[in-house]
Amino acid sequence: MGVRDAMHRNALLGEPTVMSAPHLPKVAGIDPVVPVSTQTAAPLKAVPPAPAALIQDRLASWVSDLTTLHELTERLAGTSTLDDALRELLGAGAALVGARRGLLVLEPADGAVTSRTIGLGLAHAELGHIETVPRDATPYGSLLDGLPGTDGPLACPDIPGDASLDPRCREVAARLGYAASYALPLTTVAAGRLGAAVWLYDEPAEPLERQCHLIGLYARHASEHLARLTELERARADIAAIAEELLPIRLPRVPGVRLAVRHRSAPRGGGDWYDALPLPDDALGLAVGSVGGTGPAALAAMGRLRAGLRAYAVMEGEDPVAVLSDLELLLRLTEPATAATALYAYCEPGRRTVLLAGAGHTPPLVTGDRRTAFVETSLSAPLGMLSCWEAPSVEFSPGSGETVLLYTDGLLRRTADSMDHAFARLHAAAAGAPKVLRQDPGALADHVLHTLLPDGLDRDGDGEDVVLLAARFD
Structure with a gap:
């Protein structure tokens, strides 16, 4: 609630660079953005930005990002079941990359738990439409199957205009009303590939470099948490099976x-x-x-x-x-x-x-x-x-x-x-x-x-x- 809503309202991660750039100081009451008249005999030299102000802006931005990341990881750590953790990860990721909808596919490589798919802002029927796209043509399918070039995030900034995509992929995107996607693999060193998350944009878009960095940090932490909950769920299932026997x-x-x-x-x-x-x-x-x-x-x-x-x-x-x-x-x-x-x-x-x-x-x-x-x-x-x-x-x-x-x-x-x-x-x-x-x-x-x-x-x-x-x- 609080963190995600505030991020969407204030557009923390999508703030234009012009807003955070230092303003040139006014000299003798003249606004420096107004061009100097050609009648001036000796034009003023460019005034360099103040280093202290620039560093202060950057530090404030870093502190804001770290605070946001800390709050989101704390909320994730508070989840005690695998389903709750998956929903929290999907929602927090959407806030970090500035998306409104998405889906997450949990499919551990070792088959530790039953595969499952959850959606954010997508009805069950809409998830079904997405699953009709050939698996290798979807970002999450490519990540889960470990296809070449899928070691990191996959961005599709303009799905309708990308002729290299599978026609069915563009058809489903048009039907459901999304025009771009950003996908991340969920992996750990010990457990390997656990799944993949995909966030969907209503218009052609792509997360900023700063957003990509934050979601990458969050996804690494979330993957470790998911690996622990996956192992716990498997142990509970084994105990329940023994008890029934x-x-x-x-x-x-x-x-x-x-x-x-x-x-x-x-x-x-x-x-x-x-x-x-x-x-x-x-x-x-x-x-x-x-x-x-x-x-x-x-x-x-x-x-x-x-x-x-x-x-x-x-x-x-x-x-x-x-x-x-x-x-x-x-x-x-x-x-x-x-x-x-x-x-x-x-x-x-x-x-x-x-x-x-x-x-x-x-x-x-x-x-x-x-x-x-x-x-x-x-x-x-x-x-x-x-x-x-x-x-x-x-x-x-x-x-x-x-x-x-x-x-x-x-x-x-x-x-x-x-x-x-x-x-x-x-x-x-x-x-x-x-x-x-x-x-x-x-x-x-x-x-x-x-x-x-x-x-x-x-x-x-x-x-x-x-x-x-x-x-x-x-």
């Missing part, structure tokens, strides 16, 4: 109950998990849990904990207390410095009974047409905090058409409310679900999530995993 690929089908799950991992990789496994006699085991911490260590602990629970659920049968007791022992032996919460429910859909035990975990919520209530579970410590864990189990019977919601506390924490208020909002979201949505556990889960988190599960900056497992009993 550690969780069930698909939910089982058991007569009398329908299942749905919604799960998102934190950017740095959290330890929230869930499981649903068919057991003998058409029984069903449901589990949710959370391991403290983030990153690879939390993911590894989560994977071991879930694998252990599956084994104990098969061995211990219908005793959820014994399952969590065995899990406590496993955690103390394999992850002595880790704390975790867990909830395990042994379900018999044919009889519509649920026997569950929890270790420091949030209570399930039962919702239907006639009631919405939290299940009263016994107070217990998280796994790994006691030398021996054991708490009584709780049995309840969901009615026909009721849904049991199991979730992790990340769902509550993402609301940014106090826990009491978050519980109340969860209850209200489930109770207020339309009747038609209650027929489908997936639709009900989506409604609850949208009500609690209007910005969605993928909102940037959230540091909490979310798990919501819904089981609807027929």
Whole structure:
């Protein structure tokens, strides 16, 4: 806002050289720009410009440029996601070169992240028109493909009048109303070529030498920032893929109950998990849990904990207390410095009974047409905090058409409310679900999530995993 608007209003970089040139002093009240009469016997000698004034003007110009560059790089450094950084780079570059529109193509040479194109002042359809031009005929395509003579910026100061350009290039320029372009490669020594940015002028034009110098400095700094964010996005994608591989690929089908799950991992990789496994006699085991911490260590602990629970659920049968007791022992032996919460429910859909035990975990919520209530579970410590864990189990019977919601506390924490208020909002979201949505556990889960988190599960900056497992009993 402030920097770019001020630059466009004052035309800092496009100021005519006449405005900044030193004025010749007046001598004896005569303006020196007025020609001396030929009747003068001895014309005045040319008065040289004052060196001090010239140096002062240049210093002021340099200070102004450095201040502008500093403010723009500070704004860029404040971006924490790749998409935000790309938009900031494109907008700041347009201000520096005096353009109104542009586009940026991110296409890392190593394929670190998915290629993407963003526009400034260009609608999606207009970007589509530009992409119909043969790639090697576009400035960004030449830069990305490393064609000969594309080591630096590419300027097309007069697109309509340049007969050497591809006819399709001039046709699209005429249709979209731009007459000149200035393109820069985005490269770093370590990562190589990351992409290219192109700024578009409404009239034939070309940035001044001073503008080219500033945008070059800014682009070098921006490329390093983009390289770091690209690597970070790739690491986050790898962590998310690992987390998904550690969780069930698909939910089982058991007569009398329908299942749905919604799960998102934190950017740095959290330890929230869930499981649903068919057991003998058409029984069903449901589990949710959370391991403290983030990153690879939390993911590894989560994977071991879930694998252990599956084994104990098969061995211990219908005793959820014994399952969590065995899990406590496993955690103390394999992850002595880790704390975790867990909830395990042994379900018999044919009889519509649920026997569950929890270790420091949030209570399930039962919702239907006639009631919405939290299940009263016994107070217990998280796994790994006691030398021996054991708490009584709780049995309840969901009615026909009721849904049991199991979730992790990340769902509550993402609301940014106090826990009491978050519980109340969860209850209200489930109770207020339309009747038609209650027929489908997936639709009900989506409604609850949208009500609690209007910005969605993928909102940037959230540091909490979310798990919501819904089981609807027929």
